[in-house]
Amino acid sequence: MTKTFHIVVLGGDGIGPEVCDQSVRLLQQMQPHLDGVEFHLDPHDVGVGEYQRSGEALPDSAFEACLASDAVLLGAMGLPNVRYPNGKEIAPQLDLRERLQLYGGVRPIQLFHESDTPLKDYGAGDIDFVLVRESTEGLFYGRDAVADLSADEATNQLRISRQASERVCRLSFELARRRGGKKKVSLIDKANVLSTMVYFRHIFDEVAKDFPDVTAEHVYVDAMALFMVRRPHDFDVMVTENMFGDILSDLAAGIVGGMGMAPSGDIGDNAAVFQPSHGSAPDIAGRSLANPIAMHLSTAMMLDWLDHPETKRGAEALKAAVADVLSDPNQRTADMGGKLSTVEITDRISRSLDRQLQGQGSTA
Numbered sequence: 001m002t003k004t005f006h007i008v009v010l011g012g013d014g015i016g017p018e019v020c021d022q023s024v025r026l027l028q029q030m031q032p033h034l035d036g037v038e039f040h041l042d043p044h045d046v047g048v049g050e051y052q053r054s055g056e057a058l059p060d061s062a063f064e065a066c067l068a069s070d071a072v073l074l075g076a077m078g079l080p081n082v083r084y085p086n087g088k089e090i091a092p093q094l095d096l097r098e099r100l101q102l103y104g105g106v107r108p109i110q111l112f113h114e115s116d117t118p119l120k121d122y123g124a125g126d127i128d129f130v131l132v133r134e135s136t137e138g139l140f141y142g143r144d145a146v147a148d149l150s151a152d153e154a155t156n157q158l159r160i161s162r163q164a165s166e167r168v169c170r171l172s173f174e175l176a177r178r179r180g181g182k183k184k185v186s187l188i189d190k191a192n193v194l195s196t197m198v199y200f201r202h203i204f205d206e207v208a209k210d211f212p213d214v215t216a217e218h219v220y221v222d223a224m225a226l227f228m229v230r231r232p233h234d235f236d237v238m239v240t241e242n243m244f245g246d247i248l249s250d251l252a253a254g255i256v257g258g259m260g261m262a263p264s265g266d267i268g269d270n271a272a273v274f275q276p277s278h279g280s281a282p283d284i285a286g287r288s289l290a291n292p293i294a295m296h297l298s299t300a301m302m303l304d305w306l307d308h309p310e311t312k313r314g315a316e317a318l319k320a321a322v323a324d325v326l327s328d329p330n331q332r333t334a335d336m337g338g339k340l341s342t343v344e345i346t347d348r349i350s351r352s353l354d355r356q357l358q359g360q361g362s363t364a
């Protein structure tokens with residue numbers, strides 16, 4: 001019997017649709033090779049463009065479709081110069097995370113080729129860790145507040161709840177166990193200053209007791225910014241508060257080639273959204289300069305998460321095709337010093353994907 005997966009596709013703004021279209025193309029290419037699996041792709045307009053057309057950045061019809069889907073593929077949303085009348089940027093991905101309770105912002109960081117890291121002089125070695133960012137509260141809890149420019153001060157709230165912390169810590173320990181590598185989870189906090197972080201650490205330690213086979217450690221966020229650059233090979237899974245995770249995930253992307261190499265999955269108990277960690281990159285949009293690899297790796301994460309033997313095979317094949325193309329340092333987009341366009345690098349990944357799916361492996 002054929003299993004149909006309903007996948008909502010939200011291209012979004014700027015380079016979002018450019019990279020998303022290329023991943024959709026690879027999904028369509030893959031489908032006939034996967035036994036008993038069918039993808040039903042359901043595109044919706046969201047983001048700034050949709051806000052300008054309809055007054056809604058995330059129309060109800062798009063949200064309902066996400067709610068009913070097996071998974072969501074998202075390009076990027078937002079443009080720095082288009083704002084709501086209250087002055088705030090349009091960021092419906094945050095609404096999706098909160099409304100779908102996508103508490104685990106899973107952001108893998110992997111170096112595919114040593115030529116792509118600026119850390120060569122530090123002997124950075126293998127870089128392969130996952131940053132898990134709590135994505136429903138933390139310092140983003142105050143995001144609805146509107147700045148009163150005539151006031152004498154402005155404050156935001158940082159919220160750490162037991163429920164949200166337990167579930168994101170548990171997800172992180174389970175991930176470390178599943179990865180089966182160093183089996184280590186590093187909590188990134190600021191417990192030397194903030195009581196919310198003392199509380200977060202307490203909950204992390206409680207959850208850690210259920211995973212005696214996984215090493216648990218605490219690292220202050222400022223120190224982690226240093227360690228990520230000086231000894232990234234020491235880490236396996238990291239878990240942290242929303243804003244720390246937002247900042248550190250861009251830093252982490254920088255050590256493996258940039259935002260175009262940083263995939264992500266926003267995971268909840270009943271829904272998940274897969275998107276690159278990068279934004280709409282208005283500085284390069286519309287010129288086929290965007291690196292689509294973060295989007296392709298996010299698509300591979302989605303296929304893995306769908307948890308069917310054939311989609312898992314598709315995920316492995318797609319990841320292997322990306323690795324195959326990157327094994328030749330001459331095959332890069334402009335952000336990584338190369339000359340290939342968004343479409344051209346996907347052409348190469350597509351050719352390799354065919355080989356991977358036919359079990360022929362690498363020819364690069």
Ligand SMILES: NC(=O)c1ccc[n+]([C@@H]2O[C@H](COP(=O)([O-])OP(=O)(O)OC[C@H]3O[C@@H](n4cnc5c(N)ncnc54)[C@H](O)[C@@H]3O)[C@@H](O)[C@H]2O)c1
Pocket residue numbers: 015075076077078079080081089091093259260275276277278279280281282283284289290291292294335
């Ligand atoms: N998940 C998302 O949808 C998301 C994430 C981050 C930012 N944003 C939004 O996107 C807009 C632009 O934000 P920003 O400029 O701070 O961040 P950005 O990630 O869009 O761009 C930062 C830098 O990285 C480069 N870059 C990003 N992705 C790239 C890719 N795939 N290939 C090559 N280069 C790439 C850009 O050219 C730019 O120089 C803002 O409105 C922001 O709020 C959205």
Ligand SMILES: CC(C)[C@H](C(=O)O)[C@@H](O)C(=O)O
Pocket residue numbers: 078091094246277279
């Ligand atoms: C666009 C922005 C609201 C978003 C965030 O801060 O979470 C982005 O930076 C990300 O990392 O997904």
Ligand SMILES: [Mg+2]
Pocket residue numbers: 246247250277
């Ligand atoms: Mg970010």
